[in-house]
Amino acid sequence: MGTKSVELRSTGRARAPVPTRAVMADGVKLASLSCPAPLTTRDRILLGHGSGGKLSAELVRDIFLPAFGNPTLAQLNDQAVVSVNGSRLAITTDSFVVKPLFFPGGDIGSLAVHGTINDLAMGGAQPLFLSIAFILEEGLPMETLQRVVASLQRAANDAGVQIVTGDTKVVEKGKGDGLFINTTGIGVVQQELELSADRAQPGDKVILSGYVGDHGIAILAQREGLEFETTIESDSAALHTLVAYMLNTQYEGGAPLLARVARTGNSEVCTSGAIRCMRDPTRGGLSSTLNEIAEQSRVGIEIEEDKIPVRDDVRGACEMLGLDPLYVANEGKLVAIVAPDAADALVEIMRQHPLGKEARIIGAITDKSASLVTMRTTLGTTRIVDMLAGDQLPRIC
Amino acid sequence: MKFLDEYRDARIARTLAKEVAANTTRDWVLMEICGGQTHTIMRYGLDEILPKQIELVHGPGCPVCVTPLETIDKAIALALHPDVILVSYGDMLRVPGSNSDLFRAKAEGADVRVAYSPSEAVKIARANPDKKVVFLAIGFETTAPANAMAAWLAKRDGLKNLSLLVSHVLVPPAIRALLATPENRVQGFIAPGHVCTVMGYSEYEGLVRDFNVPIVVGGFEPVDLLEAVLMLVKQLERGEARVENQYVRSVTYQGNVRAQEVVREVFEIADQKWRGIGMIPNSGLRLSDAYADYDANRIFDLDLISADEPAECISAKVLQGLRKPTDCPAFAIRCTPENPLGAPMVSSEGACAAYYHYRRHAGSLTKIAV
Structure with a gap:
């Protein structure tokens, strides 16, 4: 499912007038309260339902899959791959509600194109066509x-795709909040992939x-x-040429980047099913992506803390804000198994x-602790890398 | 990154852990007070590299966790008032009250805003003169000066539409209460470095004297905590009990005097209820009479309510270091960060949440050699 709320949007939102439950006098009077019962998350949509974490997964599991369930949807990939008259088409859809609309390294427009292309590319598809739908505020x-x-x-x-409807x-x-964008992307996938x-x-x-x-902190x-000291820029980028390069495929008409890159003799190894899956770790960050893969493949994943590259300024910002970079969104990165x-x-x-350029092996799939992601820390100890329930929240101290 | 990498250095950490092992001849139970320290211990697995004789138990120093249910309930009721903008630190939003939380209140239409600093509440009050802005002022001594400044600024500028819903807790009275219980097992404390940055550490001397227990002011990085453990073990093995300062790059004996002044100007010491523990005498702060006009408890008609944790929750024992989170039959089954039964599961810095996020698999792990 490609719904996407790129970031926590917790401040300054317009508020609908909803009657309160408290009894109003001069001030506020509380209704009497009974023994606390565990809270269910099902009575209303919370911001966390759009965070890409556990609450988002619950929506998919409890609301969307029971209603729409079919074998293609049930694969829960970033894109659906369907066969039409012998051709394999990849389809994805995505909504963009990022605030601010313009940010260092991109804006809601470039983000919409890149995000949709990337969802197609992660299925190995060559992106061809996009639709763009605007929801504009008066x-x-x-x-x-x-x-x-x-x-x-x-x-x-730049990406070599056409916007053909809207x-x-x-x-x-x-x-509304200025401007929201929904995009749908269509691409083609090689037969054997x-x-x-x-x-x-x-x-x-x-x-x-x-x-x-980079993106989340920007x-x-x-x-x-x-x-x-320096401006942190979003990493927003279309990854399909990198994916094509990894898969040793050349698009018709070719993206201009490809011509400039020399290939090694080793590239053949990747064409024969060696790449199991690819994901772009967007909202929810690297940890959510790895947890999804561990869950869907019913395997454990063990990563190594000192192999995961985080820029110094991003690390500094995360330290200040009490955030973990493993949970921060990216818009131009991919994970390949x-x-x-x-x-x-x-x-x-x-x-x-x-x-x-900074690609590296950060870990391995294991057969212990099925569906669990663990990390070897810099001290040589092991800890869990959990999927967050909702958005990461800045800590009090 | 400068001033961080050296305190996360694996070689230094291992050297310190070895030195702890070399100095340990018997079992010791140590408690780190602050949730931030608990978080680091779990995140880096420091208990895995320490010798078996050192048992780390986790103290009540998670301000979000120990904020009483009724304070959360009041905040939610205020937030749902159509004239109120409730401003809060981010991690309070998910904390469950008796039957809702601030995220749900927000979904029901409440105007709840996240602030990084209490001064943002002052700005919001200035920008919204037709609204009543309530700041949920919680925390230990660390956040007290900034929270006090919000009230001080409001009074200085004659702001009529800002008030504070205060639930402030103090560390030394909590340590005293823990030490006074007959079941106490803790033999040495790592005092919270950020609290002591504000308050200094003279106020821990009375505890050392009265209970003959060593206290080391510790930082928040792995090397800080291992060094603090080493300092405690050395004292314990020699039969000493002193206050020592490991966190010298931040903490001085007298603390931040100007910050203490604004706290004294705005707040006064009061009895305080701690979620999961109960009432502890003189363990909290409330707005002084001079600031009554800025006290949400006094200007809104908030009935006294009292609510209790579910009986199954063993948080009181966890917060006193008597039990580990994993000893609880509900842990990770009926009690999770999404549906917490009790205080230490609600914030990422609570002991149960730290175990849940980082160490649910710990049963399958063996101690690794250092």
Whole structure:
């Protein structure tokens, strides 16, 4: 399911007038309270339901799958791969509600294109066409829309995909938040290619394409007015050329990046099913992605803390805000689960691509602790890397 | 990263753990007070590299966890008032009250905003003169000065629409209460470094004298905590009981005097209920009479309510270091961070939540050699 709320949106939201349960006098009077019962999460939608963590997974499990369940949907990949007249089509859809609309390293327009392309690319698809639907709030400056549209077009051009259909709705002032975008993407997948999060096997290696946490911290720093010595930029990028390079496929018409990258003799190892699955660790961060793979493949994943690259400024921001970079969103990174004998060669190949320069093996699939992600700490001890219930919250002290 | 990497250095940590082992001849039970320290111990698995004789038990120093149910209930009721903007530290939003939490109140239409600093509540009050802004002022001595400043600024500027719902707790009275219980097992304490950055550490001298127990002010990184353990073990093995300061890069004997002044100006010491433990005399702060106009408890008609934890929850024993979270039959089964039965599961710094997030698998782990 590709619904996406990129970040915690906890401040300054418009509020609908809802009657209160408390009895009102001059001040507030509390109704009498009984013995506390465990709270269920099912009576209302909370912000955490959009965080990509456990609450999001609960929505999918309890509401969406029972209603829409079918074998394609049940695979729960970032994209659905379906066969039509002998062609394999990949379809994905995604909504973008990021605030602020413009941030260092990108904006809601480029993010929408990159995010949708990446969901297709993680299935090994060549992205071809996008739809763009806008939900605009009454009063939005036309100049803002024009900037976003220009950015959408630029990002689509750069990525070699076409925006072929769209829709516009306008909601009353106060009923939206400036501008929301929904995108759908369609691509084609090679006949023999099978990438799915349920294919990880004990012994496989976990490859990460680069630094984690850049996007989430760039957004948070911009939103909260935090200033650092350098500006932290979002890593928002379209990963399909990196994926094509990893899969040793050349698109028709070719993305311009490919021509500049020299290939190694080792690239053949990756074409024969050595890559089990790929995921882009967006909201919920690296930890949520790894937990999803561990869950769907019913395997354990063990990663090594000192192998996970985090930029110094991102680490500093996380320390200040009390956040763990493993849970912070990325928009231009991928995780690949790869057969052990192909892993080193694949890392070499990825490092020749501009978006994979920092690629490395960060861990392995194990047969112990099924569905659990553990991490070997820098001290040599082991701890769990859990999936969060909802959004990470800044701690009090 | 400078000033962090050296305190997470694996080689230094292992050297310290070895030195602890070399100095330990018998079993010792040590308690770290602060939830941030518990978090580091679990996150880095420090108990795995310490000798078996050292048992670390986890203290009540998670401010979110020990905030009483009724304070949460009051905050939720206030937040649901259409004229109120409730401003809170982020990690309070998920803490369950008797039958809701602030996230749910927000979903029901309450205006709940997350602040990194109490001064943001002052800004929100200035920007919304037609609203009543309530800041949920919780925490230990660490957050007291900044929370006090919010009230001080409001009074200085004549802001009429800002008030504080205060639930402040103090560390030394809690340690005294723990030591006074007949079941106490704790033989040495790691005092909370951030609290002592504000308050200094003179107020721990009375505890050392009265109970003959060593107390070391400790930091929050792995090397800090291992060094604090080493300092405690050395004292215990020699039969000494003194206050020592491991966290010298932040803590001085007298603390931050100006911060203490603003706390004394705005707050006064009061009896305080701790979630999971109960009432501890003189263990909290409330707004002084001079600041009555800024006290949400006095300006809103908030009935006294009393609510108890579910009987199955053993949090009182966990927070006193008598039991481990994993001793609880409900742990990770009926009690999880999504549906906590009790205080230490509610914040990521609570002892039960730290075990849940980092160590549910611990049963299958063996101690590794250092």
